[in-house]
Amino acid sequence: MAIKVFIVDDxxxxxxxIRSLLQNEKNVEWTGHAMNADSCLAFLRxxxxxxxxxxxxxxxxxxxxxxxxxxxxxxxxxxxxxxxxNQQSFIQKMMDNGASGYVLKNATQQELMEAIEMVxxxxxxxSDEVSRSLRRNEDDTIPVLxxxxxxxxxxxxxxxTNNEIAEKIFISASTVDTHRKNLLAKMPARNTAxxxxxxxxxxxxxxxxx
Amino acid sequence: MAIKVFIVDDxxxxxxxIRSLLQNEKNVEWTGHAMNADSCLAFLRxxxxxxxxxxxxxxxxxxxxxxxxxxxxxxxxxxxxxxxxNQQSFIQKMMDNGASGYVLKNATQQELMEAIEMVxxxxxxxSDEVSRSLRRNEDDTIPVLxxxxxxxxxxxxxxxTNNEIAEKIFISASTVDTHRKNLLAKMPARNTAxxxxxxxxxxxxxxxxx
DNA sequence: AGTAAAATCATGGAAAAAGGGGAGAAGACC
DNA sequence: GGTCTTCTCCCCTTTTTCCATGATTTTACT
Numbered sequence: 095m096a097i098k099v100f101i102v103d104d105x106x107x108x109x110x111x112i113r114s115l116l117q118n119e120k121n122v123e124w125t126g127h128a129m130n131a132d133s134c135l136a137f138l139r140x141x142x143x144x145x146x147x148x149x150x151x152x153x154x155x156x157x158x159x160x161x162x163x164x165x166x167x168x169x170x171x172x173x174x175x176x177x178x179x180n181q182q183s184f185i186q187k188m189m190d191n192g193a194s195g196y197v198l199k200n201a202t203q204q205e206l207m208e209a210i211e212m213v214x215x216x217x218x219x220x221s222d223e224v225s226r227s228l229r230r231n232e233d234d235t236i237p238v239l240x241x242x243x244x245x246x247x248x249x250x251x252x253x254x255t256n257n258e259i260a261e262k263i264f265i266s267a268s269t270v271d272t273h274r275k276n277l278l279a280k281m282p283a284r285n286t287a288x289x290x291x292x293x294x295x296x297x298x299x300x301x302x303x304x
Numbered sequence: 305m306a307i308k309v310f311i312v313d314d315x316x317x318x319x320x321x322i323r324s325l326l327q328n329e330k331n332v333e334w335t336g337h338a339m340n341a342d343s344c345l346a347f348l349r350x351x352x353x354x355x356x357x358x359x360x361x362x363x364x365x366x367x368x369x370x371x372x373x374x375x376x377x378x379x380x381x382x383x384x385x386x387x388x389x390n391q392q393s394f395i396q397k398m399m400d401n402g403a404s405g406y407v408l409k410n411a412t413q414q415e416l417m418e419a420i421e422m423v424x425x426x427x428x429x430x431s432d433e434v435s436r437s438l439r440r441n442e443d444d445t446i447p448v449l450x451x452x453x454x455x456x457x458x459x460x461x462x463x464x465t466n467n468e469i470a471e472k473i474f475i476s477a478s479t480v481d482t483h484r485k486n487l488l489a490k491m492p493a494r495n496t497a498x499x500x501x502x503x504x505x506x507x508x509x510x511x512x513x514x
Numbered sequence: 515a516g517t518a519a520a521a522t523c524a525t526g527g528a529a530a531a532a533g534g535g536g537a538g539a540a541g542a543c544c
Numbered sequence: 545g546g547t548c549t550t551c552t553c554c555c556c557t558t559t560t561t562c563c564a565t566g567a568t569t570t571t572a573c574t
Contacts (some may be wrong), residue, residue, distance in 0.1 A: 338542095450519085450521080451520085451521095452520075452521065452522095455524085457528085475521080475522070475523085476522075476523055476524085477523095478523050478524055478525090478527060479521070479522050479523060479524095481523095482521085482522075482524095483521085483522080496531095
């Protein structure tokens, strides 16, 4: 029985690459691909693969969120995260949301097959490179920010002062200051500059195509 | 006469994808690929393709720098930038360094072929999406920072104060302050927070796999 | 040798953030 | 009912940044 594999990635070239890597594997069945989260969910309502290879960055929502939704609705499907970046914060978030593995886009055919075969057995697969960098800074966990804190954080990065933020979201400047202090403590950062840097590194602010 | 195409990309899946997209094109000849800048340059000493598809992010040096080097040594080779991100700053830097086109990794086979055929004639190709986003903010050019300014910028993002930076790089705090002011004026940012944000967006600070 | 850009240093004052503390209200959870 | 988290608000002091302005030395290029 071939393993049914589905891909969610908005990069046509990557989808083609994976298809080409997997087409000669006889115990793998290519069931299709989606370019965004919505059409992935639509596909799953029709049929369910054994494994989904899921990009972290999707146009409509992050793979991290999609991973959670898929796992809630279809717990039997195993998900392997797919990304260009070997970044601890992504990987951790992805695994926290139920992914069973994480493969970089520079993985070889062999690595990809190892991952698929291992994950389908219910085990966890992390490529050497990934697990090494996870161990390297295993203390570096992602801080948990509240709704309001995230909101204030992005406004800070926009260059707004406490007073401006206060006016914008209709709270007093003191409250903004409190949120700011909590952010500095949680991240943890020594000042605004480092706070913004960490916000980028932990993906609280996106480096998108604006 | 088939167009000789060479790829420089460290993502195996992308290389495979492009190979698969081009293999049925009879007026395109696949001459090989390199996974980093060094082996690309080594290849070029042996033979020269007509076109290089070049990823922006390479492990040893940025595609932006590689583009410049290749164009200096082999001006007859046309280079098409390749990236996941539709980001104005990358694109501009790449074109400034002699690239003839820019294609996103979500491009279709058709778009890729259009790009190759157009560029080989000496014209410039930018995908619709890219040129649209270039026009959208054509005023938004990348600031030119001096060596010292870049140096101070990354230290600021590390969370260091003027005094700390001054001690670290053996100049007075006043000088650091001057650099800081020039940075704020050049970027342009209203304060440190926005400065760090723009530093990320313009790739003066890298969001890499630390 | 001459010029332009970059790097260096400074003063003084206004604005904002950092760091310390305390405290009440609303909701979720057990 | 009690506990926890979140969100809200305030006071005070110190540190740091922001802004304006001006100036000298070093380096790079023609």
